[in-house]
Amino acid sequence: MSLPLLNQVPAGGMTVLAGDVGGTKTNLAIYQVTPQGIKMAQSARYASAEYKSLTSILQHFLSDYDLPKPHRISLGVAGPVLNGKVDLTNLSWVLDQSAIARDMGVEKVVLINDLEAMAYGLAGLQPEDFLTIHAGQEKAVGNMAIIAPGTGLGEAGLYWDGKAYFPFPTEGGHCDFSPRTDLDMDLCKYLQLSGGVVSWEKVAAGPAVTSIYTFLRDVKKKEEPSWLTEQLALEKDDSAVISQAALHNKAAICVETMDLFIRYIARETSNLVLKMKATGGVFLGGGIPPKIAPLLMKEAFYRHFMDCDRMQHMLEGVPIQIIKNDKTGLLGAAYYGAYGEW
Template sequence: MPKSFIPIAFPQQTPPPEGAVILAADIGGTKADLAFFEIKNSEPVLVKEQRYPSKEWNSFVEMAQDFNKNTTRPQRICVSFAGPVRDGKAHGTNLHWEIDSREISEKLNIRPVFLINDLEANCYGLAALKTDDLLMICPGKNHEAGNAAVISPGTGLGEGGLFWDGQAYRPFATEGGHSHFAARNELDWELFLFLEKKYGHVSWERVVSGPGICMIFSFFRDVKGWEAPGILKTEMKAHDPAAAIAIAATEGCPVCQETLRLFMKYLAEEAANLALKLKATGGIYLGGGILPKIWNETHQAIFNEYFFAVGRLDPLVEAAPVYLILNQKTALWGAGYYGAFGGV
């Protein structure tokens, strides 16, 4: 088990020999990060990394060959992938790809090749975090050892579980972001009806994600008739539209502020659902690329207002410390660590 600030249980106690190189990848719906981790003093250390736009590549093998050219061949591979993994295979929920660990192993002639779910990777990546990779959002009252969870809005809404076995956390993938969205007031209900018309099934992922931010924005603009500044339309076309909305919100745009208020409310409500479903008194970790970029005092106040509003079970939710993961490469680190300590 690696020496970690947050104790995570891995299948293997010891890493490969000193100097061994692991090719780790974190493949999301939008971007893919590839990296080499080298074993130094029995811990994986990041030595090289590169980002690829996922949708512009047809397979992980091509990406790996590109990343790998002119370097020594790695001894192991671990890929974190945004989609349910089964028998070493997965297809992306928000990506057109399929991925197969055996095929990768054959084509690149490297083994073992581990394929893990991106939220599992996020959970394993907690092993790599230092105290300054985390921002404490709520300290938690009357600490009680127990399960923990990661909730991670990005292209989709990832949720991961950490089972507390008495000594360490054992990560597991979940698909909790696809559970039913729960409207709690008339505005939520109007939004639900708007999303239902568009998608059929309305899950939490439809509102607590980058595309979710855009949908909430569309709802306010197109259904509720809020005015959006002309410049925003240009910005949303030129850049990541969710990021453009977040920037406009900080600049005082009312419809963007209201959009982010709802996004934070839904994040908090779904984080509370997850805390209750897993009895995650050990901690709730907010992950993904969006939150560290937009977090501020206003958003923190909204989060606190809705996270604790779960009726009679308030004390359980209050017991859980809540952390914002500032390290946006946590899943990549998780893939590196799993590459080192994963089951062979």
């Protein structure tokens, strides 16, 4: 993939502290940047909620590995970056790049949306970093799109100008959910009782698995086996328990939950491709798709993806791939830190 190289790297090289900051985890890495390319020197992962601030995590990282102060800091963050500031969507942090620069003693600090960072990171991936759901048209060209179900639902695009791809962020995951069936309508009404506006994030991100399951159990009176009740009480992550039970076909209610979840991801993926005219391909990133890849690779996902209004002839040529590399956003933040125009 060809991305624009807007900044020239100094002949002596430099170091970039790159980060992928989400509501659940923060991945950090130091990259050595030379005119020949970028190379990771050290990386670590931190539980975001266990720290009072992002600056605290950055300082811990440098201290933990006895690392010198970097030349630049480039952070992909889960939320809309406005004038160098962001209120993280699923974490109670407000980040300001000028404040981070002051606290860290680093002159050049930049915040970009985490999905924009993931889009930049695509350029550094290899064929083995992907799983193909649908091959699409050979040598497909045109805009691309990324949808990333995780703690939230991230979405981004890559504009193709005929020579290079230009990533840009969106907040499309917060657009209104569009129910189709009676069951969808009932779920929407159920979610409205506790959450107000029902966006796509409410039905196609990680927490949605538990919400859909609870709706089927409590409203639709689907049976919850006793062993599952016990396991849900013991485990912290209900979504993981439910998805694993579905993957192994251990409980009908879990299978139905994931059938709905997969359908909603497929429908919003299709919506995103249509809105971006992403004929060059669409990528499923984030923490969830690799974990439920066997479900996404089944016929149902592609069938629901194709179930659109009169544009099947366009959708059938679009390659659909799962990003397996969980460091894609980190790599993209490093790329932008090294070469971005900021």
